[in-house]
Amino acid sequence: MSSPVELRDESFLLRCGQLAALADGRVGDSPRVGAVLVFRGRIIGEGYHKVAGEAHAEVNCLASVREDDRPKIPDSTLYVSLEPCCIQGRSGACTDLIQRHGIKRVVFAQRDATPGVNGMSVGILEEANVSVTEYNGFKPTLAPNRFRKVIASQERPFVLLKFAQSADGFLRPENREEDYWLTNPISRRLVHRWRANSTAIMVGGRTIVEDNPGLNTRLFPGPSPRVIVLDPKDRCTGREKIFRQDRKPVVFSGSDRPDLKAEVVPLSSGWKGALPQVLSWLHAARLGHLTVEGGAALLQAFIQQGLWDEARVFTSPQQLNAGLAAPALKGEVRLLREEKIGTDLLRVFARIGG
Numbered sequence: 001m002s003s004p005v006e007l008r009d010e011s012f013l014l015r016c017g018q019l020a021a022l023a024d025g026r027v028g029d030s031p032r033v034g035a036v037l038v039f040r041g042r043i044i045g046e047g048y049h050k051v052a053g054e055a056h057a058e059v060n061c062l063a064s065v066r067e068d069d070r071p072k073i074p075d076s077t078l079y080v081s082l083e084p085c086c087i088q089g090r091s092g093a094c095t096d097l098i099q100r101h102g103i104k105r106v107v108f109a110q111r112d113a114t115p116g117v118n119g120m121s122v123g124i125l126e127e128a129n130v131s132v133t134e135y136n137g138f139k140p141t142l143a144p145n146r147f148r149k150v151i152a153s154q155e156r157p158f159v160l161l162k163f164a165q166s167a168d169g170f171l172r173p174e175n176r177e178e179d180y181w182l183t184n185p186i187s188r189r190l191v192h193r194w195r196a197n198s199t200a201i202m203v204g205g206r207t208i209v210e211d212n213p214g215l216n217t218r219l220f221p222g223p224s225p226r227v228i229v230l231d232p233k234d235r236c237t238g239r240e241k242i243f244r245q246d247r248k249p250v251v252f253s254g255s256d257r258p259d260l261k262a263e264v265v266p267l268s269s270g271w272k273g274a275l276p277q278v279l280s281w282l283h284a285a286r287l288g289h290l291t292v293e294g295g296a297a298l299l300q301a302f303i304q305q306g307l308w309d310e311a312r313v314f315t316s317p318q319q320l321n322a323g324l325a326a327p328a329l330k331g332e333v334r335l336l337r338e339e340k341i342g343t344d345l346l347r348v349f350a351r352i353g354g
């Protein structure tokens with residue numbers, strides 16, 4: 001029986017985009033991909049890429065099909081948010097998988113810019129009499145892999161700025177004798193979820209010394225990002241929390257610091273060339289998603305140099321009256337979304353041209 005509602009390709013691609021967005025940090029910087037298998041308007045299989053180096057979305061989708069529905073696979077359409085791969089990689093070519101299952105129609109959104117793929121799969125599938133339809137401009141599936149476009153086109157990680165400000169625009173109170181929190185516990189947990197989706201997290205040396213943050217994902221299940229510190233004046237003492245965690249942080253420092261339990265990278269041209277040096281280092285280390293969590297000087301330096309792609313700004317209802325001023329986003333900025341997280345207001349901005 002066919003579906004009573006005529007569903008279009010875009011509806012199923014939209015579902016692929018939702019599935020792709022479920023991927024968390026275990027995918028690392030690999031593409032986030034979702035796939036659905038549709039037989040006469042009914043979804044009979046769904047899957048997404050969950051762990052880097054393991055099964056692709058197409059494999060998980062086909063594996064999810066119930067025994068009763070398996071004979072329908074060759075007469076179904078496979079929808080994927082990204083072009084299926086045609087290279088062996090770590091998990092086999094999906095173009096082979098499609099042919100093995102006798103699938104005759106494939107619909108995907110964006111082409112995969114990975115060298116060796118990038119449109120090649122279309123020819124391979126068409127050669128094998130599989131009909132292929134592409135929706136390159138389909139926006140909902142672009143978002144989960146936006147960071148990969150930045151890596152490929154700018155040879156640097158995607159840079160996400162995150163900070164919290166008081167209702168009157170301060171990052172922290174003037175005199176802070178004890179711990180302070182601007183945001184509520186739900187927002188804080190959300191931040192840990194974002195951390196699990198970043199491969200690197202960066203703060204300035206003064207934030208390490210003054211706040212002593214853990215910079216891990218203790219409030220959300222998922223991998224912790226690699227900690228990066230910019231410390232041109234060698235402020236870190238080595239006694240802070242980040243130096244007591246399993247994975248060594250990377251400290252870009254003013255001098256050699258054999259006393260630090262860290263991977264120390266001396267800054268080659270003071271803090272003026274610091275950010276390009278850090279971003280090149282991250283790119284070479286294949287850490288493609290950086291979250292910058294403060295403080296004010298570091299965030300402002302990224303903004304000033306136009307080295308950012310997205311900013312997530314919490315505004316709490318607290319009034320501080322005085323303190324360290326929050327950074328101001330400058331240049332061409334677009335508000336992507338705005339939502340209330342309990343008492344906090346979250347605004348997400350994109351840098352235009354980023």
Ligand SMILES: NC(=O)c1ccc[n+]([C@@H]2O[C@H](COP(=O)([O-])OP(=O)(O)OC[C@H]3O[C@@H](n4cnc5c(N)ncnc54)[C@H](OP(=O)(O)O)[C@@H]3O)[C@@H](O)[C@H]2O)c1
Pocket residue numbers: 162163164165170171172182203204205206207208210211230231232233234235271272274275293294295296297298299301324
């Ligand atoms: N509300 C929030 O979301 C939030 C988040 C994080 C931190 N904070 C607050 O922010 C405070 C720290 O902020 P902060 O602004 O004082 O320092 P910071 O941003 O944590 O540290 C800045 C670091 O970058 C260096 N630096 C300064 N200007 C630079 C530039 N143009 N390019 C590259 N590097 C540069 C500084 O060098 P020097 O060593 O020479 O100073 C310093 O090591 C903390 O007290 C913390 O409480 C608030």
